[in-house]
Amino acid sequence: MVQRTGGEPQIDGRSTRWDEHKAQRQVELVDAAVALIEEEGTRFRVQRLAERVGVPRSVLYRHFKDRATLDELIRRRVVESFMRRMEPTLSFDGTVEEAVRRVVSAHLDWVSQHPRLYAYMGVGEHAMGDGSLVADTKTAIALMLSERFSDVLKALGVQEAPLRSVAVGVVGFVDTAVNQWVRDPARELSEEELRTMLCRSVWAILDATLRGLSVELSPQQRVADLEGA
Structure with a gap:
């Protein structure tokens, strides 16, 4: 639970750890997408990525705002x-x-x-x-x-x-x-x-x-x- 001291919000350590976990998971998913493109070509489907990493497509999109965001992160990698x-x-x-x-x-x-x-x-x-x-x-x-x-x-x-x-x-x-x-x-x-x-x-x-x-x-x-x- 977030508490306040002197009017300033205190950062919950659990929240920070969760953010770090999400960031690491996003890196892993982008790496998997890069590997998929190397193997199957540029027109890869998000469903194929979901199958590759073993999660439902809906879970995969929790880590990315949309397909455009995923594509941009892949290009950056x-x-x-x-x-x-x-x-x-x-x-x-x-x-x-x-x-x-x-x-x-x-x-x-x-x-x-x-x-x-x-x-x-x-x-x-x-x-x-x-x-x-x-x-x-x-x-x-x-x-x-x-x-x-x-x-x-x-x-x-x-x-x-x-x-x-x-x-x-x-x-x-x-x-x-x-x-x-x-x-x-x-x-x-x-x-x-x-x-x-x-x-x-x-x-x-x-x-x-x-x-x-x-x-x-x-x-x-x-x-x-x-x-x-």
């Missing part, structure tokens, strides 16, 4: 998985060429391993700037890349450059190409051929940008050596 794969690659360790390949490969590898989750995110339906979770994720990656590009250029003596636009363009290009490839039943490129094409194209964009700033950089140049110069 998928985005978290994607970002955990991407973020470590944005450090630009090794040579420029290795850094480009590492970022491109992280994106392509995750999509290849989780094509149904990628489709569930609706990547192709969201462009950067439309305010959606997917769009915000693309923008976050682009901003992280532009910050790293900026660090490299400052080490080369270039203080100002349109790096955000270039980073947005690179992210959009890679994302669109991968999205088209994963949806295409008659792929004209193998996964490794796509990886090679994307790396070559991204480097071409970076090289053209650098040359426009009167900077020549070898793809075999180590980024750490530039930043330590």
